[in-house]
Amino acid sequence: MDTVTKTLTPAARSSDPAVPTGPAPSGAPSGAPARPSRAEAEAAVRVLLGYIGDDPDREGLLDTPRRVVSAFDELYGGYREQPGEALERTFSEIGTYDDIVLVRDIPFSSHCEHHMMPFVGRAHVGYLPVERVVGLSKIARVIDIFARRLQTQERLSSEIVTEIDTVLKPRGVAVMLEAEHTCMSMRGVAKVGSRTITTQFTGVFRDDPGEQLRFLNLVRNGIG
Numbered sequence: 001m002d003t004v005t006k007t008l009t010p011a012a013r014s015s016d017p018a019v020p021t022g023p024a025p026s027g028a029p030s031g032a033p034a035r036p037s038r039a040e041a042e043a044a045v046r047v048l049l050g051y052i053g054d055d056p057d058r059e060g061l062l063d064t065p066r067r068v069v070s071a072f073d074e075l076y077g078g079y080r081e082q083p084g085e086a087l088e089r090t091f092s093e094i095g096t097y098d099d100i101v102l103v104r105d106i107p108f109s110s111h112c113e114h115h116m117m118p119f120v121g122r123a124h125v126g127y128l129p130v131e132r133v134v135g136l137s138k139i140a141r142v143i144d145i146f147a148r149r150l151q152t153q154e155r156l157s158s159e160i161v162t163e164i165d166t167v168l169k170p171r172g173v174a175v176m177l178e179a180e181h182t183c184m185s186m187r188g189v190a191k192v193g194s195r196t197i198t199t200q201f202t203g204v205f206r207d208d209p210g211e212q213l214r215f216l217n218l219v220r221n222g223i224g
């Protein structure tokens with residue numbers, strides 16, 4: 001355990017050129033500290049393995065710190081991506097179409113910032129385009145970028161809406177997320193199957209109850 005503790009000290013950080021620390025990733029909150037090295041992250045996983053009562057040196061766990069950090073790189077890759085870039089390319093050949101574009105039932109998984117446990121569910125995103133539309137897959141990409149950061153479901157909803165609103169400047173954006181939080185089902189209060197629903201609206205969807213209802217009906221019944 002001593003060795004592990006040592007690798008986590010600032011002195012060890014600066015003296016190991018093979019595992020340089022980096023600046024905070026572009027998607028990190030402002031004021032976030034420099035990014036620890038991969039070796040430090042793997043050492044931290046070793047500490048946790050010891051903490052739960054297992055032996056990090058037994059054969060089955062030798063590679064686990066490396067695997068966990070690789071999995072973290074994937075699950076939290078959203079800190080190193082800019083959601084706006086996913087929406088940069090738009091298309092204007094849409095005829096006179098100016099009605100709702102709704103992508104329903106987009107699966108997503110994220111991690112709650114309180115317990116770092118997954119919450120998993122579906123997103124429904126609609127917007128009212130002005131002259132230009134975005135590729136449908138890009139909406140799912142924006143969801144994934146924000147979802148691959150530590151989140152609350154409320155903030156995830158609002159970040160998706162704000163990004164689409166800011167970049168596309170449509171007449172309105174509507175988002176509904178439904179998810180099961182494993183921190184509420186696998187531990188703690190242990191309520192398996194409970195779902196949390198969040199909605200966030202801008203523009204016409206916020207101001208016109210009829211448009212809001214149409215979005216909700218399309219999500220629920222497929223008819224507006």
Ligand SMILES: Nc1nc2c(ncn2[C@@H]2O[C@H](COP(=O)(O)OP(=O)(O)OP(=O)(O)O)[C@@H](O)[C@H]2O)c(=O)[nH]1
Pocket residue numbers: 112113114151152153154181183184188189
């Ligand atoms: N509003 C909101 N709460 C969340 C989300 N994800 C997890 N939580 C809640 O965050 C809260 C953290 O509460 P705390 O009392 O600080 O932590 P805790 O002692 O682990 O709470 P319990 O989960 O009740 O055992 C819990 O009530 C979780 O259900 C989320 O996306 N949004």
Ligand SMILES: [Zn+2]
Pocket residue numbers: 112113114115116117181183184
């Ligand atoms: Zn949680």
